[in-house]
Amino acid sequence: MEIKVASINDWPSLNLFYNKIYRQNHPLQNKLFWEWQYGDPNYGRSFICKDDNGEIVGHVGASFGGGIAWIINVFLSEKYRGKGILTDLYKMAREYHPLAATAANDAGLRLYRNMRWIRYHNLVRLVKINPICKNTFEEVCVPKEINAVKLNHKDNHYFKQPSLKGIEFIGQTTAVDQSEVGGARIVDLNENLLFEEEAWEMGYNWMDYITSWNDLKCRKLEEKGWQLDSNTCVPWLLNPLEKGRYSNISFLSETALPNDFIVHRSYSDHGRIGSL
Structure with missing residues (x-):
């Protein structure tokens, strides 16, 4: 042994x-x-x-x-x-x-x-749907053509995952491209939220952001119309798409973490290829 x-x-x-x-x-x-x-x-x-x-x-x-x-x-x-x-x-x-x-x-x-x-409280996933779309699975979760020039963000270890396509929006907000199902998944979130209009102009139908319950950035997102995923048509599991299957991501630690500890999308395996 x-x-x-x-x-x-x-x-x-x-x-x-x-x-x-x-x-x-x-x-x-x-x-x-x-x-x-x-x-x-x-x-x-x-x-x-x-x-x-x-x-x-x-x-x-x-x-x-x-x-x-x-x-x-x-x-x-x-x-x-x-x-x-x-x-x-x-x-x-x-x-x-x-x-x-x-x-x-x-x-x-x-x-x-x-x-x-x-x-701890399960991770929270917020979703924003492009205002031009109806909140229906059939309209939102469909393939979109995105300019491939934009899909080359490789500036840190997370974005160097084999086959992952990274994006950097205006204001240094970054995301994973999931255009095969119409969306982008935010990784690093800049609170100015200037990236939203750029994402819609690029052709995305939706974006999501998953984080700890105590992430105060969620308040700004909610003020801008982001919703809990279960109130939208965008499922958590995308490969394959599982309609009606929303996030249920537990969060535990062996010893107590600081009150202001935030779970970044790059931590653990809920944000890697195979789980996205």
Whole structure:
């Protein structure tokens, strides 16, 4: 039994593991994506457990952002549960940063409850629909042609995700292009909101912004007509489009975070390719 920090040299074993436990075309089955997610210790690490045959039987991923290790991609083969392996993997992640998580599934929530983690208000997703559109799924969530020259923002690690198309609007607001379903997903939000008119002029039908409940920028957005996603026709899951499926993104941490801590879209995995 071996517990270690994974490196690109483990890729053959990692690839077999990811193809075994995840759906087809999961982003971690792409070597370039794995290197983006876990290859640089400044941004993330993959912690693995191998059995005596060299097969990966346990995995904890951590994405680093905001001084936090965001726990993602947790899996342990049933045969090895109850042996303290996850405890050891989490301990390795904790050596980098304090631990937190978003978008935990039911099993994850049970695990974190047993670990006595703190649960906060779910993340809040606000949506703005182009004023020329009716608030209907059939009219809003349709492909749009956007000038490709604009889709080249690569100024930080988040926007260097393989296959992600980044935009920088006026006033340094940035977003991920989702023109295949008519929209753009805000990443860095400048409070002057000058980007709205530019987005509509470019041809987008909608934009969204997901953040912590205590993000005071939400007040300005609401004053400008942004609404909770459940009051609009734009679903959270876009690939494939799931009509009527709105955001339900949990937010937890192992120890208390500062009152003014805000969850940025680039943290954890709710804002990466495969979850957008």
